[in-house]
Amino acid sequence: xxxxxxxxxxxxxxxxxxxxxxxxxxxxxxxxxxxxxxxxxxxxxxxxxxxxxxxxxxxxxxxxxxxxxxxxxxxxxxxxxxxxxxxxxxxxxxxxxxxxxxxxxxxxxxxxxxxxxxxxxxxxxxxxxxxxxxxxxxxxxxxxxxxxxxxxxxxxxxxxxxxxxxxxxxxxxxxxxxxxxxxxxxxxxxxxxxxxxxxxxxxxxxxxxxxxxxxxxxxxxxxxxxxxxxxxxxxxxxxxxxxxxxxxxxxxxxxxxxxxxxxxxxxxxxxxxxxxxxxxxxxxxxxxxxxxxxxxxxxxxxxxxxxxxxxxxxxxxxxxxxxxxxxxxxxxxxxxxxxxxxxxxxxxxxxxxxxxxxxxxxxxxxxxxxxxxxxxxxxxxxxxxxxxxxxxxxxxxxxxxxxxxxxxxxxxxxxxxxxxxxxxxxxxxxxxxxxxxxxxxxxxxxxxxxxxxxxxxxxxxxxxxxxxxxxxxxxxxxxxxxxxxxxxxxxx
Numbered sequence: 165x166x167x168x169x170x171x172x173x174x175x176x177x178x179x180x181x182x183x184x185x186x187x188x189x190x191x192x193x194x195x196x197x198x199x200x201x202x203x204x205x206x207x208x209x210x211x212x213x214x215x216x217x218x219x220x221x222x223x224x225x226x227x228x229x230x231x232x233x234x235x236x237x238x239x240x241x242x243x244x245x246x247x248x249x250x251x252x253x254x255x256x257x258x259x260x261x262x263x264x265x266x267x268x269x270x271x272x273x274x275x276x277x278x279x280x281x282x283x284x285x286x287x288x289x290x291x292x293x294x295x296x297x298x299x300x301x302x303x304x305x306x307x308x309x310x311x312x313x314x315x316x317x318x319x320x321x322x323x324x325x326x327x328x329x330x331x332x333x334x335x336x337x338x339x340x341x342x343x344x345x346x347x348x349x350x351x352x353x354x355x356x357x358x359x360x361x362x363x364x365x366x367x368x369x370x371x372x373x374x375x376x377x378x379x380x381x382x383x384x385x386x387x388x389x390x391x392x393x394x395x396x397x398x399x400x401x402x403x404x405x406x407x408x409x410x411x412x413x414x415x416x417x418x419x420x421x422x423x424x425x426x427x428x429x430x431x432x433x434x435x436x437x438x439x440x441x442x443x444x445x446x447x448x449x450x451x452x453x454x455x456x457x458x459x460x461x462x463x464x465x466x467x468x469x470x471x472x473x474x475x476x477x478x479x480x481x482x483x484x485x486x487x488x489x490x491x492x493x494x495x496x497x498x499x500x501x502x503x504x505x506x507x508x509x510x511x512x513x514x515x516x517x518x519x520x521x522x523x524x525x526x527x528x529x530x531x532x533x534x535x536x537x538x539x540x541x542x543x544x545x546x547x548x549x550x551x552x553x554x555x556x557x558x559x560x561x562x563x564x565x566x567x568x569x570x571x572x573x574x575x576x577x578x579x580x581x582x583x584x585x586x587x588x589x590x591x592x593x594x595x596x597x598x599x600x601x602x603x604x605x606x607x608x609x610x611x612x613x614x615x616x617x618x619x620x621x622x623x624x625x626x627x628x629x630x631x632x633x634x635x636x637x638x639x640x641x642x643x644x645x646x647x648x649x650x651x652x653x654x655x656x
Contacts, residue, residue: 166214167227167241170207170251170288174281177203181277193273197266200277204259204284211255218248220639223646225294225357240294240355245643246421247291249491249636250414253498254291257410258284260502261403263618264510269317269401276317279309280403287411296423297354300344303415304337310396310404310412317401325399332392336382340423343375347427360426373431376423377439380416384472387446397465398519402509405461409468409505410498416472417494420479421487425647436480440564440571443477446470447574451581455588458521460508463589464501467545467582471497471553474578477571478560486563487644488637493556495636496626500544500553503622507538511615512593515608521592528594531610535594537619542590544626546583551630555637 180203181196218226225242243251262280269276286309289302307330315326348354351362364372382389393413397405424432447470454466471493479490511534512527513519528535547557557579565572611619629635 165229166210166217167229167243167292170210170214170255171241171285171292173207173210174203174285174288177281178278178285181274181281193270196273196277197262200281201259201262203281204255204262207284207288208255208259211251214243215248215252218243218639220245220642223642228294239298241292242294243292245639246418246491248639249495250291250411250418251288253414253495254284254287254411257406257498257502260506260618260622261406263614264402264406264506265317266614268510268514269403272316276313276403279313280407283309283313283407290415291418294356295354296344296347296356296359296427299419299422300337300341303340303419304334306412307334310408313404314396314400318399318404320399321395322399325395328392329396332385332389333382336389337379339375340379341375343372346372346375356422356426362427364428366430369428369431370434373424373428373435376419376428377435380419380424381442383416383419384413384446384476385469386442386473386476387449390446390450390469393469394462394465397468397505398459398461402505405505405509406502409464409501413468413472414494414498417475417479417490420476421647425479432480433482436482437568437571439480440477440568440575443473443480444571444574446473446476447578447581451578451585454581454585459519460512460521460524460589460593461505461519463521463585464504464508467504467585468497468501470578470582471501471557474557474560474575477575478563481560481563481567482648483563483566484644484648485559485566487647488640489556489559489561489563491556491640492552492633492636493560496544496552496556496629499622499626500541500551503537503541503619503626504545506615506618506622507534507541510618511611521589524593526595527608530608533616534611534619537611537623538594539590540623540627541619542586544630545586547579549630551626552633552636553626553630555630555633 177200181199184196185192214227225244228240228242230240258280283306286302286306290299293299293302311326311330314322314329318325344354347359351359385393396408400408450466450470450473454463457463457466475490475493478486478493508519512524516523544551544553547553561572561576564575
C-alpha cells in the first residue's frame with residue numbers, strides 16, 4: 165500500500181484544500197498553505213521509507229500492486245532501481261516549490277495548491293506505472309496543470325508562454341503515441357515486462373525510435389525545439405520554473421530507460437551517433453546563447469538545455485559510466501537549477517523587480533549570506549569538484565569519450581562554456597563594482613529564514629552527494645549492469 169499512498173495522499177490534500185473555507189481571509193490563506201506543505205512533506209517521508217526498504221540487489225520491480233479499472237483492463241504500480249530516485253526527487257522538490265511562492269502568491273491560493281498537488285500525483289504516476297500506454301497518458305496529463313499554472317500565476321507574457329509550452333510538447337508527444345500504437349498492434353499488450361522480452365523487427369524498431377525520440381527531444385529540449393522552454397521558464401511563477409527544471413525535463417531521461425533502451429535496443433545503437441551530433445550541437449548552441457543573454461532567468465534556462473544535452477549524450481553512450489553519469493547529472497541538475505531559480509526569481513526578482521543582470525552589481529556587499537549560497541550553486545552549475553554535478557558530468561563525458569572519442573572531446577566543451585557563463589553571471593551580480601548603499605539596503609535585505617533554509621537544503625544535498633556519491637551510485641550499479649547485459653543488442 166506504500167506506492168498507492170504516495171498517489172492518494174496528494175489527492176486527499178486536494179480534497180481537503182478544496183472543501184476548506186474560513187471567513188477570515190488571512191487565516192484561510194495561511195491554513196491552506198500549511199495544509200498543502202504538510203501533504204507534500206508526508207509524501208516525502210513515505211518515499212524515504214520506500215527507499216530504506218528498497219532492495220538494491222534485485223533486478224525485479226518491487227512493491228508491485230495490481231489494480232483493476234474499467235472492464236477487463238488492469239494496471240500495475242511498481243518501482244525499480246531507476247524510478248526510486250526520480251520518485252525521491254519529485255517528493256523532495258514539491259515542498260520546495262510551495263515554499264518558494266509562500267509570500268508572493270496569496271491570490272487564488274486554492275487553485276495554486278490544487279495545481280501543485282495534482283502535478284505531484286501525475287508525476288509520481290509516471291514513475292510508478294508499469295504500462296507503456298499509461299505512461300503516455302500520465303506523461304501528457306501534466307500539460308494541463310502546468311498550462312494553468314503558467315497562465316494564471318505567470319508574469320506579463322504568461323498566456324503566450326503557456327500556449328507555447330502546451331502546443332510544442334503536445335504535438336511532439338503525438339509521434340510517441342503512434343509508436344505505442346504500433347507496439348500494441350504487433351504484440352497486443354503494453355506491459356513493460358512483456359515488451360522488454362519482445363524482439364521487434366529491426367526496421368520496425370527504427371521507425372518506432374523516431375516517434376519516441378521526437379517526443380523526448382521536445383521535452384529535453386534539444387536544438388531547434390527549445391523555444392517553449394525559454395518562454396515557459398521566464399514567464400512562469402517560481403514554483404513552475406522549479407518543477408519544470410527539476411522534474412519535467414527529467415521525464416525524457418526516464419523515458420529513454422523505459423521505452424527506448426529496453427524495448428528497441430537495436431535502434432538505440434543505430435541512432436547513437438545521430439543523437440551524439442544533436443547533443444553536441446545543442447550544447448554549443450545553448451552555451452553560446454547563454455553567453456549573450458542578460459536576463460538571469462533566461463541564462464539559467466539556457467544552462468538547463470546545455471546540461472540536459474550532456475546527460476542525453478551520456479545515456480546514449482551505452483556504457484555503465486554513461487548511464488550512471490546521466491542519471492546522477494539529472495538528479496544534480498534538479499538540485500542546482502532549483503537553487504539558481506530560487507536565487508534569481510525568488511530572491512533577486514522579488515526584491516528588485518528586474519531580471520536583468522546589468523542592474524545588479526556589488527550584491528555581495530549587502531547580501532553576504534545570499535552571495536555564499538549563490539557562489540556554491542554557481543560552482544555546482546560549472547560542474548566543480550565536490551559537487552554532484554561534477555560526478556554526473558565526469559561519468560557522462562567519460563561514457564561518451566569511451567564510445568566515440570571525438571564526440572567526447574566536443575561534448576567536453578560544455579565544461580568550458582558552463583564555467584564562462586556561470587562565472588560571468590555570478591561576477592556581474594555579486595561584484596562588478598560598488599553600489600548605492602543607501603538606496604539598495606532598503607530594497608535588498610539579506611536572506612530571510614524561509615529563503616535561507618530552502619537554499620541550505622539544496623546546497624547540502626549538492627555537496628554531500630558530491631563528496632559521497634555512492635549513496636546514488638551503489639543503488640544504480642546493479643540496475644545499470646542488468647539493463648545493459650540483459651538487453652539483446654544483436655542484429656540477428
